[in-house]
Amino acid sequence: MRGSYLGLGLQHGADGEPLIYANFISSLDGRIAVDDGSGEMAVPAAIANPRDWRLYQELAAQSSVMITSARYFRQLARGKAQALLPVDSDDLLAWRAAHGLSPQPDILILSRSLEIPPEALAPFAGRNITVLTGGQNDPQRRRRLLAAGVTLTAGTTVRQWMRDRHHASGYAIAGCGVLHTLLTTGSLDRLFLTSHHTLLGGGHMETLLRDPLSAPVRLQLRQLYLDQQEEQTFADYTLQPQANA
Numbered sequence: 001m002r003g004s005y006l007g008l009g010l011q012h013g014a015d016g017e018p019l020i021y022a023n024f025i026s027s028l029d030g031r032i033a034v035d036d037g038s039g040e041m042a043v044p045a046a047i048a049n050p051r052d053w054r055l056y057q058e059l060a061a062q063s064s065v066m067i068t069s070a071r072y073f074r075q076l077a078r079g080k081a082q083a084l085l086p087v088d089s090d091d092l093l094a095w096r097a098a099h100g101l102s103p104q105p106d107i108l109i110l111s112r113s114l115e116i117p118p119e120a121l122a123p124f125a126g127r128n129i130t131v132l133t134g135g136q137n138d139p140q141r142r143r144r145l146l147a148a149g150v151t152l153t154a155g156t157t158v159r160q161w162m163r164d165r166h167h168a169s170g171y172a173i174a175g176c177g178v179l180h181t182l183l184t185t186g187s188l189d190r191l192f193l194t195s196h197h198t199l200l201g202g203g204h205m206e207t208l209l210r211d212p213l214s215a216p217v218r219l220q221l222r223q224l225y226l227d228q229q230e231e232q233t234f235a236d237y238t239l240q241p242q243a244n245a
């Protein structure tokens with residue numbers, strides 16, 4: 001399985017356009033996050049597994065920027081988040097170097113509230129961190145983030161921001177709010193979905209999308225792998241062109 005996603009050529013899109021892809025692991029009944037027992041929403045422990053994690057890392061290795069949510073940093077500050085952002089294996093670090101990429105992807109955070117504890121950003125020193133937000137924010141939070149070396153940007157889409165900053169490849173690793181934003185602003189090209197063959201049940205859960213879409217978004221399956229060892233499938237979908245028109 002090693003290398004299955006590394007050869008996909010996700011380092012850039014066609015015709016000089018950025019390529020933006022998202023990745024999720026879900027139970028068969030559609031859960032991407034459940035209550036971890038302490039009131040925190042987290043990837044269900046029953047479906048998270050090292051084989052999927054390796055492919056998560058292979059997707060990260062090809063990106064110039066990772067796209068995530070402010071919530072992730074709030075959870076990190078409370079010691080409740082797993083380390084999602086580093087490319088952490090030697091072969092993938094070597095792969096990045098061989099392909100002319102910086103050791104670690106930059107970080108783009110989506111946040112309306114700007115409630116991002118600066119101490120949660122400290123582990124990512126040395127990487128360019130940008131927060132994409134709305135126009136009206138708490139001035140004190142703005143100042144705190146600027147003092148932490150973060151760039152604040154408003155009034156643009158993820159795709160346009162990537163074009164402006166010459167980012168060729170963006171990997172979205174947040175949940176349903178960020179996925180909805182990417183879809184409704186024409187900022188998603190490809191979706192990777194691991195379906196773990198497990199039923200979880202329970203009403204306190206997150207799934208791929210919560211908020212309504214103005215029209216159904218159709219996807220085309222490019223590849224489907226069956227992992228018989230872990231009993232999960234790895235699907236690779238492209239958004240139909242009109243979704244990003």
Ligand SMILES: NC(=O)c1ccc[n+]([C@@H]2O[C@H](COP(=O)([O-])OP(=O)(O)OC[C@H]3O[C@@H](n4cnc5c(N)ncnc54)[C@H](OP(=O)(O)O)[C@@H]3O)[C@@H](O)[C@H]2O)c1
Nearest residue numbers: 024025033041042069070071110111112113174175177178
């Ligand atoms: N199974 C999986 O593959 C998978 C993948 C990703 C996440 N998850 C899990 O899903 C749960 C939720 O993840 P998440 O909180 O990252 O989900 P999310 O719903 O994508 O992110 C929520 C936060 O993103 C910010 N945001 C979203 N859209 C925005 C927009 N248009 N403009 C500005 N800010 C925007 C908001 O920040 P502010 O509140 O600061 O305004 C919001 O609180 C977590 O437990 C996570 O572990 C699972």
